[in-house]
Amino acid sequence: MHPEKTSFGKGRAVAVSLAAVTLFVLLWSAGGRFGLFNPLLLPPPEEIWATGREMLTDGYRQLPLLYHVAISLGRVIGAFIPAVLVGVPLGLAMGLFPVLRAILDPFVQFFRPLPKLALIPLVILWLGIGEVSKVFLIFISALLTVLVGCAAAVGGADRNRLRLGRALGATNRQLLRYIVFPGALPEIFTSVRLAVGVGWTTLIAAEMVAADTGLGWMVLNASSYMRTDIVMLGIILLGLTGYMLDMLIVALQKAVVPWDGKA
């Protein structure tokens, strides 16, 4: 942890962050008002706000704005939950059994850095243009992240803790349950948190697959009509939703592993 963290209180950090964001929006707004930039290329915040309120009532392409938010969230969560359910046990198993790791590692390492956009043509051919292919793309990205993180989490079990367990007579099964898994929890959470980020990032790629709904699609669609206000609204909503998802995971992490970083 940073040593400044104690001297620079948490409340003050939040206040400074809020002030920074407010100042940024005010400057942006003033810039628009004084004609510093072309509103067609960079619409001022009040115009984006107005567009947002308008779309809340009228929707975008016949569908309410919140529907687009919800369907994007649904895709990410729908991919993310199975990715965690499959990825955590499989990743832990990879960390525990070198043979399994040796089998899966080449595939994991090949697909993980691969830009998921490159998979779109194949995914469309194999899974069609429906929801399945979109969710699948996000699922793959999140899964690979969780796999790598969880495999590393058990691989890095603390030697002295293992020795302690052995000295107290723990069987291998007890070592896993009492020492290895609880010890791996912080890293598991970190990988899950990364996976949410990766999943949310892949959303745009997924919604390029013949979509007609969702925030990612909305951004892409509005750009072809030069509706930069809608593009920016979509970007802001994407950012805020991702931010909230992340905060949710962090809150969960604090509740489950309150000792992380303190011991």
Add this chain to the structure above:
Amino acid sequence: MTVPASDPAGSGRIVFDRVAHSFPGGSGGNATEAVTDFSLDVEQGSFVCLLGPSGCGKSTILNLAAGFERPTRGSVSVGGRPVTGPGPDRGMVFQDANLLPWRNVLENITLGPELAGRPREETLAAARRFITLTGLQGFERHAPYELSGGMRQRAALARAWITEPAILLMDEPFGALDAQTRLSMQELLMSVRQVTGATVLFVTHDVDEALFLADEIVVMTPRPGRIRKKIVLPFTRPLVYEQLILNAAFTELKHDILYTIRRPEYDI
């Protein structure tokens, strides 16, 4: 502590017989010999301190007795049987308390009995006893990260004691504590040892600590570690630290040991 009749050596006796231990070298390098030709008979119920410069293989000796490592040559036996691996007959206390951060103080102390499947009531009764002995009352529900270094080490001692091992293996357990805390922990160790009577093999590089705690001090040479000198201490227990340091024998022994460790060429 009772010694089973079928066990003439005593379950708390540790015998090192011409032990050598090497660690595999790094990429392509030669193996590093940590200890060599190490023979020592730690009698049932005695308190032996391994003293030596850092890197002399003291901890390796402890790990061999614990069964975490196997000797490259020679043999290690506990209670007359060769050591094949770790076991609950040998309690381990580490330099950092090594408490499990996801368990509170009470849950850390009861870990051993829980792993052994002991009845809950019996375990809690034993835990209460050792919580009182170690002065941890009121801290049972605290998380390890809420405790000071000294309190953590108290919990680690209670955790090792609760399974009533015949042997306690302690690897510089008080090395990270401040001087006052260290002294009170040493006193705690001595007083509880009167109750539990376990054999203690204690690694330290602190000469004062060894003189205060041990029945016998084993001074080791730098790597590869071998026994340089064995000193049976003449003090009668119980000892009071403030009086011990005025004892002429204490001063003389400390002088000898420091010369042995720091200036081997003098060879007193």
